[in-house]
Amino acid sequence: MENFLSTAVEIAREAGALVAELFKRPKEISYKRPSDLVTNADRRSEALIIQRLRNHFPGQAIVAEEGGGAQTSSEYCWYVDPLDGTTNFAHGFAVFCVTLGLAYRGEVIAGVVFDPIRDELFTAERGSGAFLNGQRIRVSPVNKLSESLLATGFPPFASNHDLNIQFYFRLTKLSHGIRRAGSAALDLCSVAAGRFEGFWELKLNPWDKAAGTLLVTEAGGRVSGLTGGPFQLLADEVFASNGHVHDEMCSVFSEVMAEYRGAKGKGEG
Numbered sequence: 036m037e038n039f040l041s042t043a044v045e046i047a048r049e050a051g052a053l054v055a056e057l058f059k060r061p062k063e064i065s066y067k068r069p070s071d072l073v074t075n076a077d078r079r080s081e082a083l084i085i086q087r088l089r090n091h092f093p094g095q096a097i098v099a100e101e102g103g104g105a106q107t108s109s110e111y112c113w114y115v116d117p118l119d120g121t122t123n124f125a126h127g128f129a130v131f132c133v134t135l136g137l138a139y140r141g142e143v144i145a146g147v148v149f150d151p152i153r154d155e156l157f158t159a160e161r162g163s164g165a166f167l168n169g170q171r172i173r174v175s176p177v178n179k180l181s182e183s184l185l186a187t188g189f190p191p192f193a194s195n196h197d198l199n200i201q202f203y204f205r206l207t208k209l210s211h212g213i214r215r216a217g218s219a220a221l222d223l224c225s226v227a228a229g230r231f232e233g234f235w236e237l238k239l240n241p242w243d244k245a246a247g248t249l250l251v252t253e254a255g256g257r258v259s260g261l262t263g264g265p266f267q268l269l270a271d272e273v274f275a276s277n278g279h280v281h282d283e284m285c286s287v288f289s290e291v292m293a294e295y296r297g298a299k300g301k302g303e304g
């Protein structure tokens with residue numbers, strides 16, 4: 036695996052320290068679109084990460100949220116979110132992270148998610164397990180939806196909020212509840228660490244989920260589409276769980292979707 040992971044860890048720690056420092060200062064917020072925020076921390080963190088990646092791995096492709104990356108002919112591609120949880124960051128709500136995932140021929144082979152506020156460093160390499168601050172982590176053994184704590188997210192401008200609210204409504208009543216903390220990468224790490232039994236989101240970019248989904252599978256969990264089809268890094272939706280409650284949750288998603296579409300078809304939606 037060369038030194039991909041150790042270099043990614045070094046870079047994520049450096050970028051994490053930068054965003055944690057900027058978190059203490061007045062925020063410089065601008066808008067990509069209404070409700071879609073970006074801060075100077077996103078931009079400065081991304082510039083730092085891209086510079087470091089280019090130094091260490093010249094020629095490898097970089098896809099980064101704020102647009103600073105570049106495609107190349109390389110079979111290696113870094114997916115970079117320099118600040119996942121930007122809305123939280125901008126409001127002073129301390130739930131955000133830096134995340135880098137490395138794909139080889141489209142498959143994620145290494146990932147790091149760093150939460151600088153809690154000093155939690157999540158790492159994984161394909162086939163070698165998932166780790167939190169160097170300690171092996173595993174998904175939770177809970178096997179009933181009724182005993183599960185779940186998480187989801189509602190990114191700005193998704194056209195499917197109404198459907199996700201139906202999932203939220205149904206699953207809230209069937210579980211111990213649903214958290215909506217605002218950082219998809221950290222939510223995925225919470226599944227990997229056994230804190231949440233399941234997490235889903237309908238509209239995510241590859242940089243939000245590259246590292247976190249590898250963490251989940253390396254921790255023994257399962258990642259798929261909402262109704263159990265294969266996980267696709269470049270698709271919008273993701274559903275990750277400890278594996279034990281996966282089928283039960285897929286059934287709920289399928290049922291709710293059928294009812295929602297039926298209601299819309301009758302003009303009630």
Ligand code: 2AM
Nearest residue numbers: 118119120121188189190217218219238
């Ligand atoms: P961000 O903080 O890096 O923007 C919240 O549910 C999750 O959705 C966060 O991980 C957030 O990442 C992501 N998100 C925010 N805006 C988005 C957008 N326009 N499209 C897709 N995902 C988005």
Ligand code: CA
Nearest residue numbers: 100116118119
């Ligand atoms: Ca981001």
